[in-house]
Amino acid sequence: MSTFRREAVRVVVPASSANLGPGFDSAGLALSVYDEYVAMVTDDEGVLVEVVGEGEGVVPLDESHLVVRSMRAAFDWLAVDQPGFILRCANSIPHGRGLGSSAAAIVGGIVLARAMVDDGTDRMSDSDVLQLALVEEDHPDNLSAALYGGFTVAWLEEDGFGDAVRMSVHPEVRPVVMVPPHEMPTKKARAMLPETVAFSAAALNVSRAALLVHALTQDPSRLMAATEDRLHQHARESAYPESVALLGALRAAGVPAVISGAGPTVLAFVDDQTMGVLGGVVSGSWIVSHVDVSAVGAREVPLPPIA
Numbered sequence: 001m002s003t004f005r006r007e008a009v010r011v012v013v014p015a016s017s018a019n020l021g022p023g024f025d026s027a028g029l030a031l032s033v034y035d036e037y038v039a040m041v042t043d044d045e046g047v048l049v050e051v052v053g054e055g056e057g058v059v060p061l062d063e064s065h066l067v068v069r070s071m072r073a074a075f076d077w078l079a080v081d082q083p084g085f086i087l088r089c090a091n092s093i094p095h096g097r098g099l100g101s102s103a104a105a106i107v108g109g110i111v112l113a114r115a116m117v118d119d120g121t122d123r124m125s126d127s128d129v130l131q132l133a134l135v136e137e138d139h140p141d142n143l144s145a146a147l148y149g150g151f152t153v154a155w156l157e158e159d160g161f162g163d164a165v166r167m168s169v170h171p172e173v174r175p176v177v178m179v180p181p182h183e184m185p186t187k188k189a190r191a192m193l194p195e196t197v198a199f200s201a202a203a204l205n206v207s208r209a210a211l212l213v214h215a216l217t218q219d220p221s222r223l224m225a226a227t228e229d230r231l232h233q234h235a236r237e238s239a240y241p242e243s244v245a246l247l248g249a250l251r252a253a254g255v256p257a258v259i260s261g262a263g264p265t266v267l268a269f270v271d272d273q274t275m276g277v278l279g280g281v282v283s284g285s286w287i288v289s290h291v292d293v294s295a296v297g298a299r300e301v302p303l304p305p306i307a
Contacts, residue, residue, distance in 0.1 A: 002080050002117050008040040009115045010303050013108035014294035015093040016100035016145035017175070017267045020216075021227035021258040022208035028100075028145030028152045029216075029267075030294040031175060035104045036090040037067060037112050038303070044084045054091035054101065066102060070109025070136065071116075077132055078117050078124060085116075096183030098261035103142035104298075106133045111147075111298040127163070129298075134162045142261065149297035151216050167213070169293045172220045176278065178266040179287045184240055189262035192236045201230035223256035223269050233259045240264035246282065253277045 015033040019025070035054075042048075047068055049061040059065060063072070067089060075082055093101040110129050114120035126147060133143045140154035144164035154164035208228045215226035236259075237244040243264040250257035250268055255277050257268040270278065270290075282288055 002078060002119055002123075004041045004080070004083055005116055005118060006041065008038055008303055009112060009300060010036065010038045011108055011112040011115060011298060011300050012036045013104040013111070013146050013298035014100075014149060014296075015291075016103060016142045016261075017098070017177070017258075017265075018100065018139075018141035018145070018261040019229075019232065019258065020212060020267070021229040021233075022205040022231070023141070023153070023212055024205070024229075024232050025139045025141050026153055026155055027209065027212060028141040028143075028154065029169070029175070030145040030149040030152075030297060031099070031177070032292040032294045033092050033099070033289075034294075035093050035101070035108060037087065037108050038090075039071070039085050039087045039112055039116060041083045041085050041116060046084050048086040050086075050088045052088075052090050054093060055089075055095050056091075058095075066105040066136075067109040067112070070106045070133070071113040073132055073135065074110040074113035074120075074124070075117075077128070078114070078120055080117055083116075094179055094265070096185055097179050098184065098186075098259065098263045098265045099177065099179075100142035100146055100261065102186070103133075103137060103146045106136045107143055107146040107298045111300070115300045130162050130164065134160070140164060145297070147297045149294050151293070153213065167217050168295070169216055170218060170220050172271065173216055173223075173293060174270050175291050175293065176268045176270055177260065177289050177291055178246065178268065178282055179289070180240070180242060180264050181285045181287075182240075182264065184262060184264045186262040189236050189239060192239055193232055194235055197231055204228065204230050220269065220271070224251070224254070227256045227258050227269075229258065236263060246286070249281045250277070253281055255281075
């Protein structure tokens with residue numbers, strides 16, 4: 001019979017950018033911005049939740065918290081009695097900006113619960129984590145990047161089974177995220193997508209999505225063509241016109257740029273030649289951050305020593 005670890009457990013999980021232009025609902029890139037969750041089983045029933053950083057004072061601090069819900073689902077999957085626990089979330093991933101905050105909470109919560117059970121990592125594989133995460137969020141792009149790190153291509157089988165492949169990213173791929181001050185709920189953004197698209201648009205995206213794999217892993221000089229999209233970005237222009245305008249300005253200046261996930265964040269890939277273009281294009285209240293690709297996904301890490 002499984003038992004719980006009595007010491008605190010710490011998990012970190014990266015942000016992610018999905019779609020990357022043409023790879024709608026399939027391509028994901030893990031980024032070196034992390035949420036950190038620390039939890040410990042208690043003898044009391046229920047949960048005590050603390051949130052600092054992103055979402056502080058906004059997200060619920062009870063059983064409805066997304067990390068808590070994901071932990072509860074994992075405990076059910078592992079067939080262990082639901083414990084009482086304390087949870088501390090130190091969040092750095094912006095909420096509602098297209099950087100995978102919900103995917104991080106879902107995957108991070110499941111991985112955290114798995115680590116809290118003595119034999120959890122033996123009984124629940126990463127593939128199991130992905131299947132359970134898909135119950136909460138039904139598209140695997142951000143989930144896979146948050147779970148595996150690096151560059152992922154994910155898909156759903158006809159029976160709903162989710163799978164993904166992870167690839168290492170070329171060392172010259174240098175992402176920059178441009179985050180606006182306003183949020184965009186993913187559900188609202190997805191509701192704006194058309195039910196049908198032109199055959200020519202679908203054909204273009206198929207070719208560019210295939211090229212995207214080569215560009216990110218082998219030849220970043222191909223990223224401009226590889227990040228073209230005709231399916232989803234302009235369909236949501238009315239929701240975030242400033243983002244689409246910035247996207248167009250960057251691409252016109254020779255910078256490969258995309259809407260990150262459901263937006264409104266813009267993700268660009270720069271090199272030594274295009275680095276200086278950003279300052280002349282990005283203005284106003286956008287927060288510009290140069291980030292690395294996170295080679296690793298959600299994982300347990302040691303707690304820092306007590307001073």
